[in-house]
Amino acid sequence: MTDSRLQTFAPVGVRDGLVTLGPAALRVRAALEAVFTGWAARVGADEVQLPPLIRVGDLARFDFFANFPHLALAAAAVSTAPDAGLPTRGVPADSRLTGTQLDGAEYVLPSAACYNAYLALGGARLEAPVKLTTVAQCFRREREYQGLRRLHGFTMREIVAVGDPDTVKAHLAEHKELIADFADHLGLALTTEVATDPFFDPDGAKAVMQRLFPTKEEFVSDSGIAIASVNYHRNFFGERADIHLGGEPAHTACAAFGIERWLHVLADRFDQDWDAAEKAIRSYPGADGGPGPGTTAPGAAR
């Protein structure tokens, strides 16, 4: 490539909170994903791909519009009315569709990967805990966007447990250990912080949020970026999504990884040497497809 304007092929290009990743960053992303899906396999979580949209009515069940309207992007149909006056060639680059140019929206874009997991289990009467892992393109409106640190669209990997309180709490404890161990391996200095939730609307219903995320803990880089979190929702989603285990609303918990934030922190750690970052990740036990740390034999931990 001889044209320096081809940001496509640079490892990372960011504009207006939207990111383009080139080959080098994508190789690091694939290596990270191998680690996280390896952890998921260890704890017996099935890999699932969930829908890219969530029904308005389903999100309302989770008090989403009461607590997070400022984050939400709806998927609104564009009007096909002859007088809609839709933009044509030559309009300004920052043109918007407004008013009668938009029909209604039946769906909202996910702001986190796990909502659709609880909805997928809606109505279930479980006989045993369920674990799953998924990766989702997520979207959040923010007051401002900052490189890979705070994006309009980003990728979230989650490893989710649904079951009795002890099982889901043990799920979080195990992931806290794994995250700390992996950070040590990479030479990342992470601190654990009980979170001021990034979802949190400073003007909003704090009491509800504290109930929703009473034990959110974040893993924060020395540059102040939360790259992972573990979240215990008690029986909130079990009640709201009607998921039961042993006659009681199930408890839920998830470990969540903001992929682009990991890329940002790793690029810093390895002085923008993406190949060195990839090599460091691939040398982590399990990231090459072999058994992970603490696993005495392939599959033994499943």
Added chain:
Amino acid sequence: MTDSRLQTFAPVGVRDGLVTLGPAALRVRAALEAVFTGWAARVGADEVQLPPLIRVGDLARFDFFANFPHLALAAAAVSTAPDAGLPTRGVPADSRLTGTQLDGAEYVLPSAACYNAYLALGGARLEAPVKLTTVAQCFRREREYQGLRRLHGFTMREIVAVGDPDTVKAHLAEHKELIADFADHLGLALTTEVATDPFFDPDGAKAVMQRLFPTKEEFVSDSGIAIASVNYHRNFFGERADIHLGGEPAHTACAAFGIERWLHVLADRFDQDWDAAEKAIRSYPGADGGPGPGTTAPGAAR
């Protein structure tokens, strides 16, 4: 899993045009992706991840709203006005956000993976052709949704060439051969059809579409599903996105693969035996990470 309602863990669950894929189908998807990205590597296409949204103003440059308004889903901000009356717990499942509940939309969800590729190259003065591959979550409103055949949200892998006419036409010829060879290997009976473009609005500006997609050819299963297409856009995107090579607007072409449609056709072909489908794909030269067909040594074709 003992609960048959857990559609999450079935290979495929579809509701209202939105799909959930379980582990077995995801393994087949990964095997397919290994084949397609192997082809991309053979032709020297870099892997890039492009933004998940497209600016309204950028799509207008491609006459998108003149030709495809009926397909479009805009990413509209949800109103945070105190009197917006957003839905709360207990609203009907099919609730919609309408009118003043929505603020404007600066972005539209992609209906194809390659628009953002041309935009990423916008303004480039190339000294040589460029090839890239990308996979994108795409969205299309349709009159009706049919299982995996016609989805509201779907995954499209594309292998794109930008350059002189001969290079991009050779790109399509090479992919036509590869697709036919792969279909033979899998025992899929595909026919090639000059397309009635699925984008095509029957009430719309047909003349413009014929100019835009004059040489679209689709690969259609015996059940009538187009699972791949090769598309030659002449210099349309080169002009509109201001991509030049040797002083002329670049020509562009892409090979496109509808991943969920491949899954549908493969499930039919292998009588819902997903493991057999995966095995068949993995036995295709190159799908196991080794060199592809016609490659005399690893990397020789790059």
